[in-house]
Structures are given as C-alpha cells and as structure tokens.
Amino acid sequence: MTTSPRDDAVATVGGYTLLARLGEGGMGVVHLARRGPAGQRVALKVLRPHIVGDEEARRRLAREVGSLTRVRSQWVAEIVDADPWAEVPYVATRYVPGLSLHDLVVEEGPVTGADLLWLASCLAEGIASVHAVGVLHRDVKPSNVLMEGRTPILIDFGLARVADDPKLTHTGWLLGTPGYLAPEILYGDDATPATDVHSWAATVAYAGTGHPPFGRGPSMAIMDRVRRGQFDLDGLPPELREVVAAALAPDPLERPTLEQLLAWLRPLTTRPGERRTPPPTAPPHDPYTVPLALASQAAADDTTDVWPGHGTAEPHTLALTSYQPGYQPGEPGEQAPARVPWGERLRRGTLLAGLALVAGAGCAAYPWIAVILLLVLVWLLRSGSLAGSARDQRRDLRGRKWYDGVQLLVATPWHLVQSVPGTLLLALWSVGLALAAALVCYAVAAGLSLALFVCGTALTVSLWLGPGGSRVRGPVSRVVNPLAADPRRWIVALLLVVAAAVGLGLRADLSGTTWTPADGRPSAQLPG
Structure with missing residues (x-):
C-alpha cells in the first residue's frame, strides 16, 4: 500500500514502513522509516505533488539524486535510496538520531569553546562535500543541522536544484528561512558557493x-537587516x-571562499597537523587604490611586488590573473607556477626596454602628445584590469554565464571611474620622478632632445614600477609574454x-622637437 504526503494513516511508501513523523517543510513530509523488520532506519522525505508532479520536474529530481548519491561524507546525511518516478516520489537519507542545532541551542544554550570551532569546521566540511559534486545546498540553517553528539550533520540537501524550478515562484513558496538566506537570493539573483558561505x-x-x-x-524587517549587513555577533570568540x-558581507564578492574558511579551520580542528593560516577576512572595498604613504612603503618592499589591498603576490614572470582575496603563496595543494627559462626572460626584458625607449623617443619628438597618450593608456589599462578581475571573481563564485560579456560592457564606465584615483596617484608619482630626471639633465647641461628623452624614459619606467603599476604590467605582459615565448615572433x-624608436629619435634630432598642441617651447630657460 502507498501513501500520500497528506495521509499519515497509511503505513508504507515505496516499500518503507513509516515509523514516525519527523517533520514537515515546504518540499514535503519527513518520516522515520524502515525497509523490512530488520532494515536500516532512514529519514524518508515524501515529496509534495505540486513540487514534483510532471515529467520534467521528475527528470530534474532524478538528475539531482544522481549527483547527490555520490556525496560520501561523515558530516552529511547521505542519500541511501530514492525513486523520483514512483507514484509518490521520495528521497531516503541516513537517519541521524539527534536534536537539530536549533533545538539544541534552545534546550542547552549556545555552543562554546572548542565545541564551537569543531561545529564550524565540520559544517564547512559538509558543505564542501556537497559542492564537490557540483551542487549547492541553498538552505543551510540550524534546523537543517542535526547534532550527533558534538558533531553537526548536514541534512535536507536532496532538493537543492529542484529549488530552481520556476513553478515554485508561481506558487508563492519562499525557499529558505529569513535570516539565513543570503542577500543575493533576496534580490532574486542566482545562488553561488558564496550563498552557502553566508548561510554557514x-x-x-x-x-x-x-x-x-x-x-x-517580522520577516520583512529581518530581510532588510540581511540586505544591509546589520548583524549582532556579540558572544562569539574574537577571531571567529x-x-x-x-x-x-552583503556583497558575495567580499566574502571569503569556502576553501579559505577550511584552510583556517582545519589546522584548529579536523587536521591539527596542517600549517596554520591567518583567518580569512573580507577584502577592502577598493583594493586597487592606496594612500601615498602606504604606496611608498610598498615601493620599498618591491621585491615581492605586493601592494596594500592585494593579498596576492603578482609574479613578474606571469600574466596578471584575477585578484583572489586572502591568497597565501605556498598553501598546501597550491601548484607553483612553472619557472620561465632565462632566455625567455631576457627576450621579455629586451622587448620591454625597447618599448620604454620608444616612449622616451616619442617624448623627445612630440612631448605633449606622448605624455598625454602615456597617461591615457595607463588609465585605460588599469580600468581594463579592474574590469577583468571583477569578471573573474564573479566567475569564481557562480561560474561562467552567457551574459558575462554584456555585464562587463555595462560595468566598464564604473571601472573607468574607479581607476581614476589610483591612476592620478601613479601619475603624480611618475611625473615627480620625471621632473627629478629633468633637474639632473639641467645640472649636466644636456641638450633639449636628450633631456626630453631621459625624462620620457623615466616617466615610462615609473608608470611601470610605481604604486598601482601592477595593473599596468598585467595587461602589457599578456601581450609581451606570448611574443617573447616564440623567438621568431619576438624578433x-x-x-x-627598434624601428619606431629610431624613427622618432631621428625625427627629434633632425627636425627638432614639436610642441603640438602648444604653440611653442614652454620655457626658454630649458637647456638646449
């Protein structure tokens, strides 16, 4: 005999004997059940007809169950049986005979000390095991965490992707609990791994x-506080x-990743032998614009090429990749970048030096035009690097989407504005060094063309190495590095x-300096 989710008088579903009713949610009714007199006890979720009713929805559930049956984790109540095509579809998971985290806290009070760290770590491990098969939980909350002693067991992930069914929005279901839903879900955006991090x-x-x-x-008040990031964490240990x-953080891009959380938690709990890592924190709102004093300190430490606001060391030998908050070089499992042969390094350096000479010769021939073009180019390169990093961060969090290109285009004006402060700082820094080079040329009575060439070269090198210059080096390296990798293309x-540098140099030497768009030389006191 079978039963429906609304009929508790009938004793069996799919060959399982119903022993007790454990609870009820928007997706169905959960029973304690057993198959046969001596069978293993399971938590049997019987799905509601309006959730899984047609063939399309059953196929979705079948695909989801196929993925989730691969989850094998001591911190997850795994699926042991399911039949999406039964008259009454059901999903059976491992039964955990314990209180939910919600009820445990109500009865015994908050979890403290080492038990709290253990709970945080095990819960993150459970979420990671679900993510590992390509599925998001979407509804991590205290009532979906069962306590097996002091160990949390994550439950109720069997309908993770069925929750995407658009029919649910038509029936008015709120898929999740206010206060444990991430802000992007409240705004109607797609769920990402960062969504489960927020719920964790x-x-x-x-x-x-x-x-x-x-x-x-009221739910509306709670959701408003979630959107604004207004939370109360009094009572938690300082580091946690x-x-x-x-x-x-309300912005999913500002949250640490699950991998970063586990890298910090595991040495404290589940893997005490691993190297300790600093606790992950949210990155600053604009990690690419830095105060002048901090930039000066960064310039003094340029051997590692790490700028304030970046957690990433940007190797000179690699093209710039997306910014990853909290990245620590040499973390366990991190694959070291391949070492570039010295010959290729030499070709890169030669090509970059040639470009600097072209800029210097351009300044000797057409000072104002060359300087304006250099500064505009730096601004555009930094803006493009910011836009590319933001796109890569979004893809890291929610995967590739068909509208990534459109989103990048729409966000470009904002990145053009966002890069202005950092570009101005870099320009002031570089112009100051170029003026210092001009004073040296004046002191040695260098000719006008030579002085302009030296100043232009100094300006270009400063724009390359100055504070925020990593946003210039990255895009340029994407062009230079492939050329240097192939000796024929490099030649x-x-x-x-070389032809461009020589041509501009001869133009300055034979025809003199052209001050366009100005009417003439800015000062008769300049040497030459």
Whole structure:
C-alpha cells in the first residue's frame, strides 16, 4: 500500500514502513522509516505533488539524486535510496538520531569553546562535500543541522536544484528561512558557493550566540537587516567573530571562499597537523587604490611586488590573473607556477626596454602628445584590469554565464571611474620622478632632445614600477609574454619596436622637437 504526503494513516511508501513523523517543510513530509523488520532506519522525505508532479520536474529530481548519491561524507546525511518516478516520489537519507542545532541551542544554550570551532569546521566540511559534486545546498540553517553528539550533520540537501524550478515562484513558496538566506537570493539573483558561505556564517553565529544574527521579528524587517549587513555577533570568540563577520558581507564578492574558511579551520580542528593560516577576512572595498604613504612603503618592499589591498603576490614572470582575496603563496595543494627559462626572460626584458625607449623617443619628438597618450593608456589599462578581475571573481563564485560579456560592457564606465584615483596617484608619482630626471639633465647641461628623452624614459619606467603599476604590467605582459615565448615572433616585434624608436629619435634630432598642441617651447630657460 502507498501513501500520500497528506495521509499519515497509511503505513508504507515505496516499500518503507513509516515509523514516525519527523517533520514537515515546504518540499514535503519527513518520516522515520524502515525497509523490512530488520532494515536500516532512514529519514524518508515524501515529496509534495505540486513540487514534483510532471515529467520534467521528475527528470530534474532524478538528475539531482544522481549527483547527490555520490556525496560520501561523515558530516552529511547521505542519500541511501530514492525513486523520483514512483507514484509518490521520495528521497531516503541516513537517519541521524539527534536534536537539530536549533533545538539544541534552545534546550542547552549556545555552543562554546572548542565545541564551537569543531561545529564550524565540520559544517564547512559538509558543505564542501556537497559542492564537490557540483551542487549547492541553498538552505543551510540550524534546523537543517542535526547534532550527533558534538558533531553537526548536514541534512535536507536532496532538493537543492529542484529549488530552481520556476513553478515554485508561481506558487508563492519562499525557499529558505529569513535570516539565513543570503542577500543575493533576496534580490532574486542566482545562488553561488558564496550563498552557502553566508548561510554557514549565520548558522555558526546562531550556535555561538544563542540568537539569530539578524535578530527576530517580522520577516520583512529581518530581510532588510540581511540586505544591509546589520548583524549582532556579540558572544562569539574574537577571531571567529572576525571570520563570521567577513562571511556575512552583503556583497558575495567580499566574502571569503569556502576553501579559505577550511584552510583556517582545519589546522584548529579536523587536521591539527596542517600549517596554520591567518583567518580569512573580507577584502577592502577598493583594493586597487592606496594612500601615498602606504604606496611608498610598498615601493620599498618591491621585491615581492605586493601592494596594500592585494593579498596576492603578482609574479613578474606571469600574466596578471584575477585578484583572489586572502591568497597565501605556498598553501598546501597550491601548484607553483612553472619557472620561465632565462632566455625567455631576457627576450621579455629586451622587448620591454625597447618599448620604454620608444616612449622616451616619442617624448623627445612630440612631448605633449606622448605624455598625454602615456597617461591615457595607463588609465585605460588599469580600468581594463579592474574590469577583468571583477569578471573573474564573479566567475569564481557562480561560474561562467552567457551574459558575462554584456555585464562587463555595462560595468566598464564604473571601472573607468574607479581607476581614476589610483591612476592620478601613479601619475603624480611618475611625473615627480620625471621632473627629478629633468633637474639632473639641467645640472649636466644636456641638450633639449636628450633631456626630453631621459625624462620620457623615466616617466615610462615609473608608470611601470610605481604604486598601482601592477595593473599596468598585467595587461602589457599578456601581450609581451606570448611574443617573447616564440623567438621568431619576438624578433619581428623587436625589429618593429627598434624601428619606431629610431624613427622618432631621428625625427627629434633632425627636425627638432614639436610642441603640438602648444604653440611653442614652454620655457626658454630649458637647456638646449
């Protein structure tokens, strides 16, 4: 005999004997069940007809179950059986005989000390095991965490992708609990791994403080606090509070990744032998524009080429990749970049030096035009690098989307504005060094063309190495590095660069300096 989700009087579903009703949610009714007199007890979720009713929805559920049956983790109540095509579809998971985290906190108070760190770590491990098969949970919350002793077991992930079914929005279901839903879900955006990170943080905050981090009250008020990032973490240990606060950032791009959370938690809990890493924190709002004093310090430490606001060392030998907050070189499992042969390094350096000579010769022949073109080019390169990094971060969080190109185009004006402060700082820095070179040329009574050539070269090198110059080096390296990798292409490129430098130099030497768009030489006191 079979049963429907609304009929508890009938004893079996799909060959399982129903022993007790465990709970009810928007997706279905959960029963404690057993197959046969001596069979293993399971948590049997019987799905509601309006959730899974047609063939398309059943196919979605079948695909999801096929993925989730590959999840094998001690921190997850795995799927042990399912039949999406039964008259009454069901999903059976491992039964965990314990209180939910919500009920445990209500009865015994907040989780504290080492038990709280253990809970945070095991919960993150469970979410990671679900992500590993390409599925998001989307509904991590205290009532979906069962406590097996002091160990949390993640449950109710069997309908993760079925929750994307557009029919649910038509029936008015709210898929999730206010206070544990990430802000992007409230705005109607797609779920990403960062969505589960936000829910992880809210759940850990509840466990450690004994109250929901976004408070209680009407759902609309709670959701408004979630959108604004207004949370209460009083009661959490200081270091954990810093991590949880970062993971509750309203902007998913500012949250640490699950991998970063685990890299910090594992040495403290599940893998005590691993090297300790600093706690992950949210990156600053604009990591690419830095105060002058900090930039000066960064310039003094330029051997590592790490700028304030970047957690990433940007190797001179690699093209610039997307900015990854909290990256630590040499983390376990990190594959070191391949070492570039010295011959290729030499070709890169020669080509870059040639480009600097072209800029210097351009300044000797057409000073104002060359300087304006250099500064505009730096601004555009930095803007493009910012836009590319933002696109890569979005892809890291939610994968590639068909509208990535459109989104990049729409966001370009903002990145053009965003790069202005950093470009101005870099320009002031570089112009100052170019003026210092001009004073040296004046002191040795160098000719006008030579002085302009030296100043233009100094300006170009300063724009390359100055504060924020990594955003210039990255895009240029994307062009120079492939050319240097092939000796034949490198020779052709080098000949073109040398020809341009020589041509501009001869133009300045034979015809004199052209001050267009100005009417003439700015000062008769200049040497030459």
